Amino acid sequence: MIDRTRLAELLDRERDLFRRRNPRSAAAYEQAREHLFGGVPMTWMNKTAAGFPLYLAEARGARVTDVDGHEYVDLCLGDTGAMAGHSPEPTVRAVSEQFGGRGGATVMMPTEDAAWVGAELARRFGLPYWSFSLTATDANRWAIRLARAITGRPKILVYSYCYHGSVDEVLLVVDQDGEQVSREGNVGAPVDPRVTTRVVEFNDLEALERELAHGDVAVVLMEPALTNIGIVLPEPGYLRGVRELTRAYGTLLINDETHTFSAGPGGCTQAWDLDPDIVTIGKAIGGGIPTGAYGLSAEVAAKVEAMPGLDLVDVGGVGGTLAGNALSVAAMRATLEQVLTDEAFAGMIELAIRFTRGVQAVIDEHRLPWSVTQLGARSEYRFASPAPRNGGESNAVADADLDDYLHAYLANRGVLLTPFHNMALMCPATTAADVDRHHEVFAEAVRDLVG
The missing domain is CATH 3.90.1150.10 (Aspartate Aminotransferase, domain 1)
Incomplete structure (x- = not known):
């Protein structure tokens, strides 16, 4: 036309x-x-x-x-x-007070705001334990590492044309012939993403079960609705089927709510009564100040804590100097408490x-x-x-x-x-x-x- x-x-x-x-x-x-x-x-x-x-x-x-x-x-x-809108007044006030009033943005010390933010994210998304990053990309990277650690499995599974930031493992798609191939334009891939990842089309439970049946998938990383390729909504019963299949095959499930946070105060996880093992989120919760977060179920947190050989303090591949800094945490508290209510x-x-x-x-x-x-x-x-x-x-x-x-x-x-x-x-x-x-x-x- x-x-x-x-x-x-x-x-x-x-x-x-x-x-x-x-x-x-x-x-x-x-x-x-x-x-x-x-x-x-x-x-x-x-x-x-x-x-x-x-x-x-x-x-x-x-x-x-x-x-x-x-x-x-x-x-x-x-x-x-x-x-949250550009420069929302409560966030501006909190950031100004933290950086210019009390002073201090990166001091490698926790603030009381952090516990408040963790409790609020738990209220909204239903997962009890939270940790912070500076981007959703890093939240996804670290969540994937934790999932691999506790399952002992090497691969993840994602959806064709999904969006999870610049995580290496997610740049895999299903081509027109149904083959799993590196996404066009993938810059300097460290390895062929087929080594690290399995990929299926959204809304296809048969394909998902076929890939999970290999027994090597640590975690399914998914947006509850695709967003960066245009909004693609789940068909009735699809997300319930994903949860049932991941449990049946001993695979963890991450809901990346960075974009789907638009569904409501607790994203799709709250709005659609979902039950993931991990939630990742970024961007919006800081009111414009760089931040990200990931939440863990009680079971996942217990399994991580039961592995004393994991280095969660220095160079274990999880965390960063600026993650959870006082300025970002102050911005998150003000945004969640007073703006994105x-x-x-x-x-x-x-x-x-x-x-x-x-x-x-x-x-x-x-x-x-x-x-x-x-x-x-x-x-x-x-x-x-x-x-x-x-x-x-x-x-x-x-x-x-x-x-x-x-x-x-x-x-x-x-x-x-x-x-x-x-x-x-x-x-x-x-x-x-x-x-x-x-x-x-x-x-x-x-x-x-x-x-």
Whole structure:
């Protein structure tokens, strides 16, 4: 239904408008190329619909302003890292007090805030024992190490096109022929990931049992719903089946809630009454300050503590000097206690419902073969209907030009989505007017495209 010639013309138009609107960002990017690898602080910032990134001047709540003076409704929110909104006042106050008032960020001493955060995460996710990292990637790495230690098994199992940060073992996918292969673009893999990992498609219990039956899988690392390939929801009974199979084959189960935290105050684990052995999380719980965490069931914690040969103090492969630092822990406490509260999530989810309904109305009006999927406070549209049921299907319907057109069109009119896909996230500062502004611009973009 999409006229590709028309799409190419519109994409050229929007990219030209983007360049003309943002001369200071363009100049900053060119200057940065002299000394920054790729011209950006981290290479993923080159993922842009129009050739160069917008440069930040200010961010508050659900708004960002670039160096050219344009203000945006921010539905990207740091790809979940700013789910609490930009610089939420309670978090700013706690961080300022810790770093500038009491002083001290990294002193290799615990603070009383840490026990509060552990208790709150236990309340939300149901696992009693918690430890901290600086990123969800590290939380996943360390959780995998603990799982291997207590099971004595070498491999992990992940889902095709899952997202668990830059953990080496997860960069494996199922190709179109059903073969397990290294994910395209995997940079300098230390070993072939098939040595360390098994991979199956989401929502396929038969494939999961076939791989677990080898008896060498220490842990299944999963998002309860796929997110970074577009939201892919579990089919009825699937997650229960995963839990039953992992127990039957003596395999542990990790729920990575870093993105699926959008489902509610305790992520999918609480919202869907799940029972994992380990939970990992990061990004959002620090209100913008780098942090991560992993929680252990009582049984897992007891097994780890019963292995006195494990080095959990110095160079055993688990932990880091900055992990659990006083500044990050203060940020987590303030964010969880005063910003991303149960009440805040209720409002965020209501706005996501409004977002989803509005996008669906535009899709229906133009009879587009697209879909929109919601996961709590997160919503995303894909260029397929029905919505993909696994990562492979979701990857197959990717349309880079259509993505870039919509992203550039929205940005040129003051709305930002997550650059990696068409995800919109609500924060406590997001308003109904923000959602409606997206719908107004999205509808204009679709009308320009399909007539």
